[in-house]
Amino acid sequence: xxxxxxxxxxxxxxxxxxxxxxxxxxxxxxxxxxxxxxxxxxxxxxxxxxxxxxxxxxxxxxxxxxxxxxxxxxxxxxxxxxxxxxxxxxxxxxxxxxxxxxxxxxxxxxxxxxxxxxxxxxxxxxxxxxxxxxxxxxxxxxxxxxxxxxxxxxxxxxxxxxxxxxxxxxxxxxxxxxxxxxxxxxxxxxxxxxxxxxxxxxxxxxxxxxxxxxxxxxxxxxxxxxxxxxxxxxxxxxxxxxxxxxxxxxxxxxxxxxxxxx
Amino acid sequence: xxxxxxxxxxxxxxxxxxxxxxxxxxxxxxxxxxxxxxxxxxxxxxxxxxxxxxxxxxxxxxxxxxxxxxxxxxxxxxxxxxxxxxxxxxxxxxxxxxxxxxxxxxxxxxxxxxxxxxxxxxxxxxxxxxxxxxxxxxxxxxxxxxxxxxxxxxxxxxxxxxxxxxxxxxxxxxxxxxxxxxxxxxxxxxxxxxxxxxxxxxxxxxxxxxxxxxxxxxxxxxxxxxxxxxxxxxxxxxxxxxxxxxxxxxxxxxxxxxxxxxxxxxxxxxxxxxxxxxxxxxx
Numbered sequence: 239x240x241x242x243x244x245x246x247x248x249x250x251x252x253x254x255x256x257x258x259x260x261x262x263x264x265x266x267x268x269x270x271x272x273x274x275x276x277x278x279x280x281x282x283x284x285x286x287x288x289x290x291x292x293x294x295x296x297x298x299x300x301x302x303x304x305x306x307x308x309x310x311x312x313x314x315x316x317x318x319x320x321x322x323x324x325x326x327x328x329x330x331x332x333x334x335x336x337x338x339x340x341x342x343x344x345x346x347x348x349x350x351x352x353x354x355x356x357x358x359x360x361x362x363x364x365x366x367x368x369x370x371x372x373x374x375x376x377x378x379x380x381x382x383x384x385x386x387x388x389x390x391x392x393x394x395x396x397x398x399x400x401x402x403x404x405x406x407x408x409x410x411x412x413x414x415x416x417x418x419x420x421x422x423x424x425x426x427x428x429x430x431x432x433x434x435x436x437x438x439x440x441x442x443x444x445x446x447x448x449x450x451x452x453x454x455x456x457x458x459x460x461x462x463x464x465x466x467x468x469x470x471x472x473x474x475x476x477x478x479x480x481x482x483x484x485x486x487x488x489x490x491x492x493x494x495x496x497x498x499x500x
Numbered sequence: 501x502x503x504x505x506x507x508x509x510x511x512x513x514x515x516x517x518x519x520x521x522x523x524x525x526x527x528x529x530x531x532x533x534x535x536x537x538x539x540x541x542x543x544x545x546x547x548x549x550x551x552x553x554x555x556x557x558x559x560x561x562x563x564x565x566x567x568x569x570x571x572x573x574x575x576x577x578x579x580x581x582x583x584x585x586x587x588x589x590x591x592x593x594x595x596x597x598x599x600x601x602x603x604x605x606x607x608x609x610x611x612x613x614x615x616x617x618x619x620x621x622x623x624x625x626x627x628x629x630x631x632x633x634x635x636x637x638x639x640x641x642x643x644x645x646x647x648x649x650x651x652x653x654x655x656x657x658x659x660x661x662x663x664x665x666x667x668x669x670x671x672x673x674x675x676x677x678x679x680x681x682x683x684x685x686x687x688x689x690x691x692x693x694x695x696x697x698x699x700x701x702x703x704x705x706x707x708x709x710x711x712x713x714x715x716x717x718x719x720x721x722x723x724x725x726x727x728x729x730x731x732x733x734x735x736x737x738x739x740x741x742x743x744x745x746x747x748x749x750x751x752x753x754x755x756x757x758x759x760x761x762x763x764x765x766x767x768x769x770x771x772x773x774x775x776x777x778x779x780x781x782x783x
Contacts, residue, residue: 248623249574251653252606252615259611270651273690275718281688284650284721285613292612326610329568329581330540334612370546396545439548 259286260325293321296331297338301359303414304352307423316345332367336360351423354407358432361399362411362443365436368397373437373494379487382499388464392457392487393498397436400446400454402429408443437494449473453486463487506674506706506746507596510534510561512766512773513749514759521552523759529559531763534595536749539566542592543584553592562594563707563747565676568610569599571634571644572617572627575606582637589638596706598643598676601627601667618653619663624670631671643706644668645676648684648713648722660685661699668704675700677743678709679736680728684720693735697742705743710736710769711751725754727765733772740776748773 257263259282272278294317298305305313320341326334339360342353373395382390405425413420431451434443446454449470456469463483470479470486490496511533516524524531535556542553542564556562568581589597602614617623635642646664658666668675677700686693712726728736728750740746748769750762 248618248626249606251618251655252574252603255615256606256609256611259613259615260609269653269655271654276688278651281651281719284719285615288721289611289613296612326612327608328610329578329584330543331610331612332540332544365547367544367547367549370550397547436547439551 255285258282259289260322262286290318290321292331293317293326293334297335300332300335300363301338301356303359303411304355306414307355307410307420308352316342319345332363349423350425351405351407351410354403354405355410358401358403358407358411361401361434362441365397365399365434365441368436371395371497374491374496374499376488376491378496378499379491388462390463391460391500392490392496393500394458394490395435395495395497397434397441398454398458398495399434400451400458401432401434403432404429408432408445435493435495442493449482450486453483505703509745510563510595510747512770513560513563513747514762514766515565515749515751515753516553516556517752517756518549518552519756520759520762521556525552525555525559528759528763531759532560532766534561534563534747534749536563536565536598536751537592537594539564539585539588539597539599540568542588543581557592562592564589564592564594564597566597566599567612567614568604569634570604570610571599571601571630571642572615572623573603573606574626575608577630577633577637579637582634586638589640596643596674597638597640598645598707600647601644601664602647614647616647616649616651616653617663619656619658619660621657624658624663624666627667628671631667631673635671635673641673642671643674643676645678645709646681646685647678648681648688648720650688650719650721652689659691659696659699660689661696665699665701665704668701673704674706675704676707676709677705677739677746678711679739680709680711680713680732681722683732683735684713684722687720694738697735697739700743702743705746708736708739708743708746708748709751710748710765723754724751728768733768736769737772737776740773741780744780745773745777 251269254266258266267278270278270281272281294314297317320338324337339353339357342356346352406421406423410420410423431446432443433446452469453466456465466483467479470482474482513532513534513536516535516537537553542549544550600614602617604613604615605611631642664675682693682696686696710728710732711724712728714721714723750765752762
């Protein structure tokens, strides 16, 4: 055989093997030696079963609270459907599951908190191993000259995420993580903003008031202190705004969300 | 890359698992000679895993052990992955980088499992050329591990040990001999594991793996969730007699016990190594 047809032949073998593992196609069976005690089909099934188990375990490892809420059996059924629809393509199994919230929305349209919880746990995981950056101390604000304040901008830690949650999924997550009975899952009439970030090695989260949520959107988009004050005018009296803005900034610095001031 | 001897033995180590981070850096600091970190678990932007790996590497020699190189796949090499592994290696400075002699997927899919290769001349040619490319990208010699397998392809006209030897010699790479995998495959494919060991060139073996498996009656499954069994300890004794003192470690990926339990198991590996060397020099 030529080198080209050899390679093609290996490629065909691997494709057939993979089709068996993923979809149960049986063309590979003839290419495999079996024995009386352990026939070829049983040998091949070790691979197809291990494939599903490993990916299900990976999903459970990234989304443990979703598994708790669904129960192991239903979680395994969802995982099985996901594995069929969205095979992994990433070298690290850590990234398997990113499309699961979309599947949950489709499978459980009347229980939107399931997709919400999956998206929430995915975001928590992203903060856990997201990029590192050195937070600035409060002295960085003290060092700014008064005339520089209006044009001052702030760089946020790369793990900072703001999520508009349409259900009480973060409260479900919080209770389940603390091994407490979760509240009744509910869909919200108005979305609630939540903040996720990492403080050194500790993943943190808290709910956001509408003014802080709007303030964060402006400032994470590169807005200046002056723009921060402008947006806060939508919620507060003009004379209270500078103190409100300073208070928010101080909180973000104390919570180690600010990594640069310029 | 000049042909080189295997890395001198680092002694006895463990596969590093997150539940042991604190013990390895605290009350059991220095309790093992080296650590093997799973490459893909650290291909991350930042956070706790990399933080701990950075701290561990100041206390222990580190070896990177990958599962997604897919050296035997007919897909093109994943250049992004190779760049990420290179960047991690530049940061961690591992004593060596290992992966498995297998494939993990085709057509862009990662099955996240170590799939068997047919042991044929065309496969040899394919894999050897890819090892050369990977060794060039990483700027270092690869260490490749024999996997446990459950199928043998009818087209194979070489034994696994002949295949392994040819790979190592033609590609000029080193071998990670997983003693448990040799045993598991010997039961599953009904061959003599001693013949396997005798077929592996001594000067190519740079590392041993020890692990537990599950006995399914008619066959064994490589699960890494149980202690090393007696038959594997016996085979390990024979392996040390043949290959000498090679960097040895225990892999535990599931049902992971306290560090002290693994340290006790590792002490047995040390005792067996001492006894095997004595019996070899007496012979």
